[in-house]
Amino acid sequence: MTDSEYHRTVDVIPNFSHVMTPPFRRRLWQLLTLGQCVLGLALVWQWLCASTYRLYLDEQQPPRPSMSASARQRFDVCGDQVQPQILTAEEDHLNFSVSFPWPSQLHVRVVPSGHAEIEIAVVEQNARRTLLRRSLTEATEIAQMLPPTIGVLELSNRGEVRWSDPRVVHDRNNGPWLLGLMALLGLTLWRAGRVRLRVPPVASRARTVLLGSITAAVSAILCLALLEVGLRALSDRLPSWVAVQRRDLGEIRTDPRWQESARYGARLAPRLHTYCEWQHGDIVRMGFLPPDLIHHPAYRFPFVTDADGFRNSATEPSATEVAALGDSFTDAMTLPAELSWPARLGSLLDAKVRNYGTAGFGPGQELLVLKEYVQALRPRRVVVGFFAGNDLYDAESFAASGGGCAVSPIPAQGGKFKDVIARYDEFYVVSLYKGVVAFLSDRDQCHADEGSSQVDYSGEDLSASAASRPGFNRGLFTVPVAGRTLRFAFLPPYLDRLELSREQLQASRGWEVTSRTYKEMERLVRAQGGRLVVAVIPSKAQVYLPLLSASFSPAELQQALCFCLRDSPTSPRLDAMMRNRLALNDLMGDFCAAEGIAFLDLTTVLQTKLEAGYNTYFPDDSHWNSAGHEAAAGAIARFMRERGL
The missing domain is CATH 3.40.50.1110 (SGNH hydrolase)
Structure with missing residues (x-):
């Protein structure tokens, strides 16, 4: 490249030095900080909202006419937790409506009374897709990945079995939020390494407010954590109006x-x-x-x-x-x-x-x-x-x-609790x-x-x-x-x-x-x-x-x-x-x-x-x-x- 060509190239590159003024830099820092806070809160909220959907017999779709309707629901008490059980006859199909736009996972313990064959399938737009087919002679824990499905989840069996605590764990995809947060953190670190800002009085006050807010948030989280530990320590001594909320989660508490x-x-x-x-x-x-x-x-x-x-x-x-x-x-x-x-x-x-x-x-x-x-x-x-x-x-x-x-005390009787x-x-x-x-x-x-x-x-x-x-x-x-x-x-x-x-x-x-x-x-x-x-x-x-x-x-x-x-x-x-x-x-x-x-x-x-x-x-x-x-x-x-x- 000749000197004249080089100077012509330099001349066409815009000069943003006049744009990166101190006010603009402060605004950029504020936007980066706000974006990180928003994405961080979104990640925490997504984690908190991860849900477990229990499959109850009374919520299934009507069985096909060719199949028996002899399945029954039972609620066993195992330790301090109610475990829903679905007992099926020699040949049965259980159909549950599901609406999961993201991948999820089915968890169930299958207990056969002898030799049995089970099948797990999803039906969407009249298309049936078999996910698992297995022969069982003893109790087996199953964790089966489910594709995004808006349709029917079908549990089938040949041979009498007990489906113990069937549930779908649905954890939303946090990948995009995590990538966005990492990108903002990377940009912040890159700018921090290239720019040294002089902090004017206005920015100093903003930083004081920000630090105060962070301190208050951390203090609140610590207080909630201590309260959580204290409530867990009280356990069966909780007031009845709190204990009833725990029973909605399937927990067995002393009445x-x-x-x-x-x-x-x-x-x-x-x-x-x-x-x-x-x-x-x-x-x-x-x-x-x-x-x-x-x-x-x-x-x-x-x-x-x-x-x-x-x-x-x-x-x-x-x-x-x-x-x-x-x-x-x-x-x-x-x-x-x-x-x-x-x-x-x-x-x-x-x-x-x-x-x-x-x-x-x-x-x-x-x-x-x-x-x-x-x-x-x-x-x-x-x-x-x-x-x-x-x-x-x-x-x-x-x-x-x-x-x-x-x-003995009156035995605790289990019952249906929240399905989600x-x-x-x-x-x-x-x-x-x-x-x-x-x-x-x-x-x-x-x-x-x-x-x-x-x-x-x-x-x-x-x-x-x-x-x-x-x-x-x-x-x-x-x-x-x-x-x-x-x-x-x-x-x-x-x-x-x-x-x-x-x-x-x-x-x-x-x-x-x-x-x-x-x-x-x-x-x-x-x-x-x-x-x-x-x-x-x-x-x-x-x-x-x-x-x-x-x-x-x-x-x-x-x-x-x-x-x-x-x-x-x-x-x-x-x-x-x-x-x-x-x-x-x-x-x-x-x-x-x-x-x-x-x-x-x-x-x-x-x-x-x-x-x-x-x-x-x-x-x-x-x-x-x-x-x-x-x-x-x-x-x-x-x-x-x-x-x-």
Whole structure:
């Protein structure tokens, strides 16, 4: 290149030295700093928003007609965490709608009952793409990458398997944000090495503000970190309004409403003033009924206990005329206290009735309650609710444990929790914030909650269509009765026990303990001039089986019961169930007649209500709804009036 050519080239290169003035340089530094802050915050936010999507059975698409619909959901408790389980039959397809525009990963533990083949595929725009096909003979952890998919995720199996905690982990692509941040950092370092700025007073003040902001942000982060550590250290001692937020994440926490007692086992804590909230009944929570089959409102109501740990007002138990003893049917934890049968009995008799029922108690604990709490009040009448479903077994278990010392706490029942959990949800400070907001909202709405008796506590699915003929679907019976449609399910353990004959029941250890206990109750109450009343509370199947027998053919009903008791080692015997349906009730009635104890079997009144077209038990739960409690209270009130009790 000649000298003239060189000078011509230099002349055409623009000179930006006049542009890079000190104000422009300061503005450039500010823009670089702002860009780094924005990208840094974006990266942190993307990390916090990484989400886990759990696949629940009730959220899947309807199965193909050629496939069975026998899959069921169960929620197992493993340590301190609920693990959703989907149990499938010999051949099943599970279809879940997904919308992931970025790559994600499916995590699941597959547990075959023997030899099984599984397949994982995605379906998008009618095109099916198989991602994994494998034969299994033992439990296997699977982490399968999923392509960006807006369509259906399909899990298939040949051979019975259990899909344990199936979930999709969706972490957004942070690459572009990270590259942008690195580019800005590189440009900043390059400029810092080439330019030495004199800092004018204005820039000095800006730098002071910037450093102050950074200091404040770091201090806030340190405070939040210390708060997080403190909340994690408290763990089970967290307030209930924080603990409930952790349960939404599938964590199992000690229920603050319960406490351990060497004398009674697990029992309600005294002086509670909190709320009870539930969405699915125990039949769903224990995995015997898919949650998509029954929809009713999420029930929420105040939950209060007295100084002794029973569901009564805080007032002193003076001048009690009737004392009610029993288990979960008496303390009625699925309903507001004013709808329980003891409260309704008090209204019907215009008498002071005090509730001494506790969920999980059997005849053994009820005798202790009579001695420790009831006798001092000298009530004229003591009504004890005998639950035919499990009181014999509770009596035997309590006696075998030595009277309470070895009784285990009420086992935690898992249930469905949030299906989408972001990473920030897992921080305790977030749970604290949500708990405070919910607590303040509860306080503002307490007057509305006190009117909970106006809520429909029937458990009916108001969105369900009417049925013209009986039907059965995966554990749910549908029967048209008296112009209404009833839907209901059974708790298999109570259903299975109906096969026991009177002779088998009378020869059991549970009956021996129960009869001895009731004799002692009668003696103690009589000694104070009172009367003991035994009211038999039937299990749901005892009330509903005659309706089913009249609505289905024997073969259809047998097939439905086989499905309900599919985990039982033997097939159900329908004839034995119908023959022995009231065997325990009759045995208790004969015993009470021989001992001079007032006796009432509530089966007939509940069955009459059912035949009029009204459920007396929650459709998805083994306990009475508000209609059941009202019917029971009315029957007991009439019984006591007619006999001058």
